[in-house]
Structure formats: structure tokens, C-alpha cells
Amino acid sequence: MGKLQEFLTANKVENAVTTELDIKPFPFPFVVKTITEAENKVIRKSCQTTEYNKKTHQKEVQTDSQAYLTKLVVACTVDPCFKDAALQEAYGVVGAEALVEKLLTPGQYAALLQAVNDINSFDTDMQELVDEAKN
Numbered sequence: 001m002g003k004l005q006e007f008l009t010a011n012k013v014e015n016a017v018t019t020e021l022d023i024k025p026f027p028f029p030f031v032v033k034t035i036t037e038a039e040n041k042v043i044r045k046s047c048q049t050t051e052y053n054k055k056t057h058q059k060e061v062q063t064d065s066q067a068y069l070t071k072l073v074v075a076c077t078v079d080p081c082f083k084d085a086a087l088q089e090a091y092g093v094v095g096a097e098a099l100v101e102k103l104l105t106p107g108q109y110a111a112l113l114q115a116v117n118d119i120n121s122f123d124t125d126m127q128e129l130v131d132e133a134k135n
Contacts, residue, residue, distance in 0.1 A: 018078060021115040023108050031079040032115050035072075040120075043071045069113060070097045076116040 001009075020029035035043075047068040053060050074082045074096040081087070082096035082103075091102050104112065117123045 017119060019115065019119050021112065023104075023111055028079075030077060030112060030115070032076045032112070032119055033078050034120050035075055039075060040072070043075055044068055047071060067097070070100055073100055073109070073113055073116055076120065077112065 016033055018031055018033045020031055022029050044063065047064045049062050049064070050059050051062060052058075082099045088094060088096070088099050091099055093099050093102050100109065114123075
């Protein structure tokens with residue numbers, strides 16, 4: 001048994017890591033957390049449609065990347081909770097994704113999305129991961 005496997009067997013690794021992000025002009029920081037690959041897969045699948053290509057006679061899966069990114073932001077944002085019905089009502093929208101689009105400017109959304117990407121290691125270069133594992 002390898003060292004990592006021994007470690008994982010003896011220790012339950014908690015994946016939930018949080019970080020805070022200051023976004024102007026909000027007086028309090030946004031709190032974002034990590035999600036598991038299982039949660040990510042559910043989000044991705046919810047944004048996919050299957051179409052039949054008549055030329056190739058194959059089914060093709062299309063992913064709505066904008067919907068995926070917005071749902072990812074919703075799933076990873078702890079505070080504010082975009083799923084909160086009272087907050088949605090205060091902004092006159094129904095649905096967490098609609099609240100994100102109503103509440104944030106494009107720059108604020110980009111900053112929040114970047115924080116979500118960073119905490120979930122989406123932007124980590126594979127070589128960086130290899131180097132980190134070696135040390």
C-alpha cells in the first residue's frame with residue numbers, strides 16, 4: 001500500500017475549504033467553498049442537452065457553459081446564500097441563478113467566478129500539481 005493510500009485510509013480528508021473575497025462596494029466579504037467532483041458532475045449534467053446529429057447518426061452532448069458557470073458560483077458561494085427565498089424576493093427574482101445575474105455587475109461576477117475557480121483548483125496547472133506532489 002502506498003503512503004498516500006495509507007494516509008487516506010487512516011484520515012478522512014475533509015474537502016470543504018472556504019475563503020473570503022472582498023468585492024466592492026459590498027461591506028462584507030463573500031464566502032466561497034470547495035465542492036466535490038460528484039457535486040460538480042451533477043451541476044455539469046444539469047447544464048447538458050443531447051441532440052441527434054442527422055449527418056453522423058450520433059448523439060451529441062452540448063453543455064451550456066454560461067449556465068454551468070453560474071450554477072457553479074451558486075453552489076460554491078456560502079455567504080450570501082443565493083438560494084435564499086427572502087433574498088430572491090428582495091431583488092424581485094425567482095431562482096438562485098437569476099439572483100446572481102441581478103445582484104452582480106459583470107466585473108463582480110468575474111471576480112467571484114475567479115475565486116470559485118481558484119478554490120476548486122480549476123486554474124491549477126497540471127505541472128504545478130505534479131511539482132507539489134513531489135514535495
